[in-house]
Amino acid sequence: MNNSALPFLPTTRREFLRRSTQGIGLLAFSRFAPSFLVQSTLAAAPAPEKDRTILVLVQLAGGNDGLNTVVPFEDADYYRLRPTLGIAKREVLPVSDTLGFHPACAALHELLRNGELGVVQNVGYPNPNRSHFRSTEIWETASDSGEFLTSGWIGRFMDNACAGAPTPEHPACVHVTGDQPQSFASEQEHSTFGLTPGVRGGGRNEGGRLLEAMLDGDDHQEGNAGFLKHTMMNALVTEKKVQRVLTGYRPETTYPDTGFAGALRSVAALIAAGFSTRVYFVSLSGFDTHGSQLPQHARLLRTLSEGLAAFQRDLKAHRLDGQVTTMTFSEFGRRPSENESGGTDHGTAAPLFVMGSRVKAGLHGSAPSLRLERNQDLTYSTDFRSVYATMLDRWLACESAAVLGGEFRGLPLFA
């Protein structure tokens, strides 16, 4: 899958420590790490250009109810399937003659009318899996339903885009989530960084230098000990940089007071500081609305909508909007027929949002058919890997077939 024939090898031990982070690649690499070979050709590779494009992934964890996000308000079947959960026609924010946004999505609606928001309808994959974990894994690894991959699609993007590049000054990917997303898992080593809102980095003092000295032994460690050592070294270096950026950041807009908006604010700060990071990952959870869905879903969509809009405003004010595209995804949509608990069970396809000033605004793909029996599921019309292929080929300028392991037809998401 990697199109570079050159092995990824550090030139010095210190560089090795700085480069390596989490991932399977480390284990594979550790086996021959003691002999450090010099590959001078690698060091001559060009640095990433200043006008690189950036992708921000927004995970809606739990399975977002697509039908109540983009509402088919002229479809009698929708109201038949959703007698109590259906959103009334007069409440929706229309985006076409037949479809409209949930009323909590006013800010997104405005972005759409400003030409900065696209909606890809009815996205899914064949033979859908209804387990949160398995379906999230399918989305994050971009696998077929029955195929198990260990690397994520962003990880493979990095394997392809970054192989052979000199050690970057900044992490290739940043996540604002507790755990590193599976999307970032790669075959080779790339620098990734995680930050938690509200957590400040440790102070730099004599003690910090002592710890660095303890890490700096010449002995080589395998397994988890080596992993911890490398992660700690990397963290000490990156932490200093990130902390300076976040505390000094002055946003050009007011962000809502939510953890989600705070995460996007941190992303904006790093982008504005000129980090060469290509992919950011943030997550909003709580979408698993099995019961009492109406108030919870409205709150979540408002958080999403207002957070994204503030982020976009901030980027525009910094004149960075031309460089950044943001897309949402969720492991599945929900069952078209509501359940007895005022909620919806796990389903299949759902729409996703693509935001950015270079995005072709409006609806993409086709809406699902709701001529369904009770408890029947939607049939997807756009494969999620077509969306990924578009992002890779048209936005990140990376050949998608190498990352996705096959050809997926792109969509006209960019003007």
Next chain:
Amino acid sequence: MTHPEKPPEVWRRLPSAEWNDQTAAHLLRRTTWSARPADVRRAREEGLERTLDRLFPSAPLEWPRPPGLDGFEEEWRELQGKIREASGVEKRYLQREQRERSQAALQELRIAWLQGAAKPENAALAKWGLFLGDVYVVSADKVRNASFLWKHQEIVAAHALGPAPALTKAVSRSPAMATYLDLARSGKKAPNENFARELFELFVLGEGSYTERDIKEAARAFTGYRVDPRTGGFRFAAGQHDRGRKTIFGKTGAFTGDEVIDLAYEEPAAAEFLPRELARFYLSETPLPPEHVAALGGWWRGAGFDLRKLARTFFGSRLFFAEEYRGNLIKSPVQFYLGLLQDLDLEVTPLPRYSTSRLRQMGQELFRPPNVRGWVGGRAWINSSTLAVRRQLVQQLFAPLREENLNADEQRILAEARARGVDRFTVSDRWWDEHVGGAPEKAARQLVDALLPAGGAAERVIRTVRDFLAEGSSGRRDERRRMAAIAILQTPEYQLC
């Protein structure tokens, strides 16, 4: 101890000739929070069998009921009644009040759990309960009533040493579980599939060992499970239960929920699922060879799925003590925190910002795992931000509490704790006097011996600490000693067990 049949080779007892300081320390680090030199000595002298008896006794761990819980339950019911009758602004106000009360109660539960688990004599069963609770997951995210969460962990603790099917059945009646996976709202007209799915996927069998149809049919059997609003206990609403015939795993009958659980345990995957989870939690992120899991599972099925027998066989086995599993498991935040307290002879500080908030920032918020699968563990605990918090926590334990900075509530809580004799919150002079003294070379060795597991890295750390201690002026000796201890506890080696 009698087995229905002898467990297969790798699962046989460690030969007594191999029971020594190293193996004893390994057993203690993995089954409890730390292995202090005195604990290791005691275990070595008692022998493996008696140590296992002590760690996994026949009687379950009884958690003392947190003092505020009775009052909270009463308040909750009262507010619940008012909310039913109220409307509009008043209803919203009452709901907010109820949420806030529950948050406060939950905070108390977290501290109570930590205080109970921190007692060395409780450590093994507290950790065992944490493991089972990481299988039978519930979360404060959805379970708003804090007393349900406490009850759930009591249910798990009470069945933690008996047959696994009994645990599964008890959990299906846990009010927290009924709320978390929507059993309490599942009726025969439209059964909710949430519990049935996780029962098969995450509690008993694992993904891929059932069909979508099995789930739909099983969901029908679990209809009518309710939480009694008056008692907060389980109630079976017969009128809501689907008495019809169901076909599950190819068998047809008018199955009840309990019968579905029995059917699930008859499936081949049931024998291997929990042993695999056990190995992942306690032994290694790398899956065990399938033949070893199959062997243990086959034996365990024969042993009536008995959880105590499983623990004693697993933790006493040759495989558990194999070299490749020593000192290379990443400590969970709870183990890191409680292990630090034991190693430094400290008690839980009953203030969130010194305890429970730190756990949350390290990725393990008690009673609130991230999702139905629980905490992933292993390398997932570690990233740059969680490591930063681990480092801060260590620093915190070596700095005196700045009480003038605490708010009134916090000062009251501390005063109450002190009145009960709980007051060892940060490292005291006594600890230094007992553990460290003398010239740099000796002090460095003492510090490392007290805090780090023996191994190759220890010698390197000793050299670095020795040089560091020798450098400074004598007036700053205590300060440099403190910095050295902090750095040792921040090393990669201390993150492993």
